[in-house]
Amino acid sequence: MNEIWAGLEAAFWLIITLDADLVEITLRSLHVSLSALVIASCIALPFGAWLAIRRFRYRRTAIAVLNALMGLPPVVVGLIVYLLLSRSGPFGVMGLLFTPSAMIIAQVIIITPLIASITHQAMRELWSEYHDLLISLNTTRRQRIVTLIWDGRRALLTAALAGFGRAIGEVGAIMIVGGNIDHATRVLTTAIALETGKGDFALALGLGFVLIALALAVNFMIHALSRTEREGTW
Amino acid sequence: MSLTLSLENAVVRRRGKAILGPIDISLEELHFTIVLGPNGSGKTTLLRVLHGVERLSGGTLSLSKPGEHARRAQAYVFQSPIMLRRSVRANLAYPLQLLGCPKAEIEAKVATWARRISLGDALERPAPRLSGGEKQKLALARALIRDPEVLFLDEPCANLDGRSTREIETLLLEAHAQGTRVIMTTHDLGQAKRLASDVIFLLNGAVHDAGLAESFFERPNTAQAQAFLRGDIVE
Ligand SMILES: Nc1ncnc2c1ncn2[C@@H]1O[C@H](COP(=O)(O)OP(=O)(O)OP(=O)(O)O)[C@@H](O)[C@H]1O
Numbered sequence: 001m002n003e004i005w006a007g008l009e010a011a012f013w014l015i016i017t018l019d020a021d022l023v024e025i026t027l028r029s030l031h032v033s034l035s036a037l038v039i040a041s042c043i044a045l046p047f048g049a050w051l052a053i054r055r056f057r058y059r060r061t062a063i064a065v066l067n068a069l070m071g072l073p074p075v076v077v078g079l080i081v082y083l084l085l086s087r088s089g090p091f092g093v094m095g096l097l098f099t100p101s102a103m104i105i106a107q108v109i110i111i112t113p114l115i116a117s118i119t120h121q122a123m124r125e126l127w128s129e130y131h132d133l134l135i136s137l138n139t140t141r142r143q144r145i146v147t148l149i150w151d152g153r154r155a156l157l158t159a160a161l162a163g164f165g166r167a168i169g170e171v172g173a174i175m176i177v178g179g180n181i182d183h184a185t186r187v188l189t190t191a192i193a194l195e196t197g198k199g200d201f202a203l204a205l206g207l208g209f210v211l212i213a214l215a216l217a218v219n220f221m222i223h224a225l226s227r228t229e230r231e232g233t234w
Numbered sequence: 235m236s237l238t239l240s241l242e243n244a245v246v247r248r249r250g251k252a253i254l255g256p257i258d259i260s261l262e263e264l265h266f267t268i269v270l271g272p273n274g275s276g277k278t279t280l281l282r283v284l285h286g287v288e289r290l291s292g293g294t295l296s297l298s299k300p301g302e303h304a305r306r307a308q309a310y311v312f313q314s315p316i317m318l319r320r321s322v323r324a325n326l327a328y329p330l331q332l333l334g335c336p337k338a339e340i341e342a343k344v345a346t347w348a349r350r351i352s353l354g355d356a357l358e359r360p361a362p363r364l365s366g367g368e369k370q371k372l373a374l375a376r377a378l379i380r381d382p383e384v385l386f387l388d389e390p391c392a393n394l395d396g397r398s399t400r401e402i403e404t405l406l407l408e409a410h411a412q413g414t415r416v417i418m419t420t421h422d423l424g425q426a427k428r429l430a431s432d433v434i435f436l437l438n439g440a441v442h443d444a445g446l447a448e449s450f451f452e453r454p455n456t457a458q459a460q461a462f463l464r465g466d467i468v469e
């Protein structure tokens with residue numbers, strides 16, 4: 001019990017005094033997950049919207065695959081990315097393994113299906129609501145997409161935030177492809193795992209508080225967004 | 235010359251079942267047409283097919299003007315109003331923005347139409363939060379704001395109180411007087427008599443009777459039309 005109290009106190013001081021290690025690790029976590037978020041959003045938002053609007057032959061299959069991909073265990077994604085990037089793998093020559101880039105790649109693979117799936121659902125609902133009106137007003141395809149994206153912007157933001165939440169808290173994949181190297185690929189989650197293992201609860205708890213704060217902030221924003229949507233206060 | 239539409243041998247089938255047709259009609263003169271018929275007789279389907287939001291399974295729809303122009307010259311008010319998830323102002327502005335109208339013109343028209351439907355003070359309110367009747371009025375104003383040559387209305391006054399019904403009828407008669415061809419469904423026979431210059435009576439997906447309003451209401455041709463006007467069950 002004493003050990004935990006001492007850890008909490010030390011953690012508190014680390015945060016108050018902006019401990020160099022803590023700041024560095026936090027910033028790297030943000031860098032990796034935000035990069036993954038931007039890349040994944042660039043792929044997933046248009047893809048999800050496109051899936052909702054276009055009718056094509058293998059649409060149902062595509063949606064089923066997307067939903068299946070959402071359930072991919074991150075550890076397995078890590079393993080696959082590791083094999084692809086390892087020295088003997090197809091992309092080995094690029095030397096990306098154990099760099100932040102490898103971690104970004106793994107996170108992109110993990111969160112793209114999630115963002116695309118949420119986007120698809122929201123856009124499909126909006127499209128079925130607007131369909132007759134937009135057809136009646138003789139909109140061009142471009143005008144339709146712009147209208148759907150604009151009026152569905154809260155849902156899209158929610159999708160992105162959900163993706164970010166998943167990325168920032170993920171540990172299995174980035175541990176494998178990043179290697180948790182000090183001052184290179186150590187991020188919040190992998191550092192917590194390591195420090196806990198070592199029994200250094202001060203830093204682990206300090207990092208844990210930062211992670212919880214980030215996760216809470218993300219969920220609070222999602223909640224606020226869905227509330228403004230429900231109450232129609234925009 | 236304003237837009238005319240006609241259907242030739244038009245048939246609509248859904249899931250193997252014929253729900254409309256075969257129908258031949260031509261909307262040429264500047265009439266105020268009321269489409270009457272019991273629930274499920276195909277009124278909505280007829281309007282949607284004429285407007286081009288529902289595809290035909292057989293027959294042809296011909297327009298007196300080339301496609302793009304013909305589509306722009308029409309407006310449609312759906313049976314259940316579709317509100318964009320935006321403010322009242324943005325809903326009214328939307329059809330004009332699509333056409334690339336100048337900002338000042340859009341603002342002026344939006345203000346005028348909002349006043350006409352008594353929503354002048356509600357411009358910033360989210361449209362999906364309006365009352366049912368307010369939504370119906372907004373949908374009508376959004377259709378009229380483009381000054382359509384042909385206006386389709388699917389039960390625009392369903393569930394409205396007497397005052398709102400009068401407001402809408404006034405707007406419709408005004409638009410008609412200024413040269414908009416109106417084709418509208420209603421279950422309110424009093425309203426049909428007030429507004430119609432001609433009538434199409436549908437039964438089981440086919441045009442059972444059609445003609446000028448006076449003769450239809452005074453001397454209906456068929457037993458079914460007579461029964462319908464009496465308020466009896468028609469089969
Ligand atoms: N997509 C569809 N698939 C199957 N049946 C349909 C479809 N659309 C319409 N119908 C059927 O076609 C018939 C005519 O429908 P429609 O909506 O045109 O009737 P309506 O005259 O407008 O009725 P109401 O007065 O209740 O609005 C109904 O029996 C309806 O169930």
Ligand SMILES: [Mg+2]
Pocket residue numbers: 277278279313388
């Ligand atoms: Mg109907």
